[in-house]
Amino acid sequence: MTTLAAIGSFLRQARKDRAMTVSELAAKAGISRNTLGALEAGRGNVELNTLLALLRCLELELQFVPQPVADLARFGTDTKPTGLQDEVRGLMQSPPRRRLP
Structure with a gap:
């Protein structure tokens, strides 16, 4: 982003x-x-x-990632989806898991 x-x-x-x-x-x-x-x-x-x-x-975390990794995670790219893109997309759409104390 x-x-x-x-x-x-x-x-x-x-x-x-x-x-x-x-x-x-x-x-x-x-x-x-x-x-x-x-x-x-x-x-x-x-x-x-x-x-x-x-x-x-929102139970989200700010993370800094290298630009090539961020590019892989973007939606709407014209490239063929990769396994990494699918995994990242799945994680982004899933609600965050709560950690038990």
Whole structure:
């Protein structure tokens, strides 16, 4: 993901996958509903602390990956899908597993 619009779209989908409303996620993350709405729409600018709070609430993790790996994980590419792409796609669509204490 290299654009705010892509990040916002990903967050929106993750929120919907968890059946959360904008108001619920915003309250849980400690931000305003308008801030979350703008972020999901790809507008404005987001502070790293805000993004990290949202990811925590969605039980997601921020990871840095080499560009070639990120390219393999992208959807809608014109290349023939590989086993790695299928595995990454499956992991991205599955709800996160909860770790037991």
